[in-house]
Amino acid sequence: MNIDTQGAREIVRAALQEEWARVHRPILGTHLKIKVSEIAQRAGFEFDEKSLGFPGFKELLSSCDFLALDVRSGTDILIVPSEKGELLRGTPTGRMKVKKEFWDAFLRFPRGDTLVGYDTATNTVIHFPPLLGSGIIPITPITKEEQLEWRRAFAAKEPPTSPLTNLDLGRDDAWEKFSHVIQRTVDVRKRWNAEKLALVTEAIRQWASANNVPESVWHEPLEAHNVAPDARRQLYRILDKIPIESLLALKIPLGWLVREKP
Numbered sequence: 001m002n003i004d005t006q007g008a009r010e011i012v013r014a015a016l017q018e019e020w021a022r023v024h025r026p027i028l029g030t031h032l033k034i035k036v037s038e039i040a041q042r043a044g045f046e047f048d049e050k051s052l053g054f055p056g057f058k059e060l061l062s063s064c065d066f067l068a069l070d071v072r073s074g075t076d077i078l079i080v081p082s083e084k085g086e087l088l089r090g091t092p093t094g095r096m097k098v099k100k101e102f103w104d105a106f107l108r109f110p111r112g113d114t115l116v117g118y119d120t121a122t123n124t125v126i127h128f129p130p131l132l133g134s135g136i137i138p139i140t141p142i143t144k145e146e147q148l149e150w151r152r153a154f155a156a157k158e159p160p161t162s163p164l165t166n167l168d169l170g171r172d173d174a175w176e177k178f179s180h181v182i183q184r185t186v187d188v189r190k191r192w193n194a195e196k197l198a199l200v201t202e203a204i205r206q207w208a209s210a211n212n213v214p215e216s217v218w219h220e221p222l223e224a225h226n227v228a229p230d231a232r233r234q235l236y237r238i239l240d241k242i243p244i245e246s247l248l249a250l251k252i253p254l255g256w257l258v259r260e261k262p
Contacts, residue, residue, distance in 0.1 A: 003045045005052050009064050011039050016067055020081055023153070026070070026088060028198055029077030030191050031157050033057050038159070078198065098197075101125040102204055102218040105139045107147070116141065118213060137211045142203055144175070151178045154195050162188055 003011070015035040019027045040047035049060040058077055061069050068085035070078040080087050105116045105125045117136040119126045128136065148169070155164040155178070163181045168174070182189045204218055 002051065003040070003047070005063075007045070008047065008049065008052055008060065011036055011043070011045070011047065012061065012064055013066055015039050016079065016081060019157075020084075025202060026078040026080050026198065028191075028194055029057060029061070029069075029079060030194060032061075032079055034157060034159050098201060098204060098219050102139075103200065106142050106200060106204055106207075108141060109144055110141055118211075118217070123217065137213065139207065142200075148175060150196070150199055151175070154192055158188070158191075164188060 012032070015032055015038075016027070018039075019032060019035055037047050049057055052060070054060040054063070058069075058071060061067060061077065061079060066082050068080050068082050068088055070088040078088060102118075102125060105118075110116065113129065114127050115129070115138060116125065116127050117138045118124075119136050121135050125139070126136070151174070152169045155162075155167060155169055158164045163185055164178070167177055167181065169178060171177075182192055201219075205215075207213070208215065208218055
């Protein structure tokens, strides 16, 4: 049974309320749509925003006055209830990328008594022993248990057809089992990468806000990593000179071949 536009908006409202009550943070558009579809199916409706005249889910959301959204080029949409719209103003917009040194600092698990922090003097992430001088803002890596809980929460939001739906993530090998599914399933991997990006970005943003660290310190435009046309042509010329059997054995990152000199 089909629904009208107002009915679709009410299902979106119910899905948003349910997800917000559970996570209390900005919700990815892909996950909200999954929740919307689940609620519609339980009510006996077929949900299809295109049948209502909307080009896509984003346009339907834009017509809802009870939510605020942040359209993020190249990643996903972030949605919050309208009264929580201020939460979106602190999130990086456009095609942005968390700098690798900060990504690693927050996601990698510490070894021994080595600590990690941001050195305000050198504007870099450093690893240091305890009691090392001033001017360093400590970074507390996201624990393995918290990262595993992210995975459990993500799996719980997946549609019934997802290979994660019936996966037992309460066992000691949960991390490995989750990774195995992600590596083998492209669409699930895309959703998880978007979710993980949002979670890590929010964790770093909160750390930066609490320590008065500017956003430009820990994220940068994604375009900065694109290969320029001249560099691409240079790369093709190099590859044309390499025998095919050598190309098959090539393991170095191709970006090193065209990196600009400092």
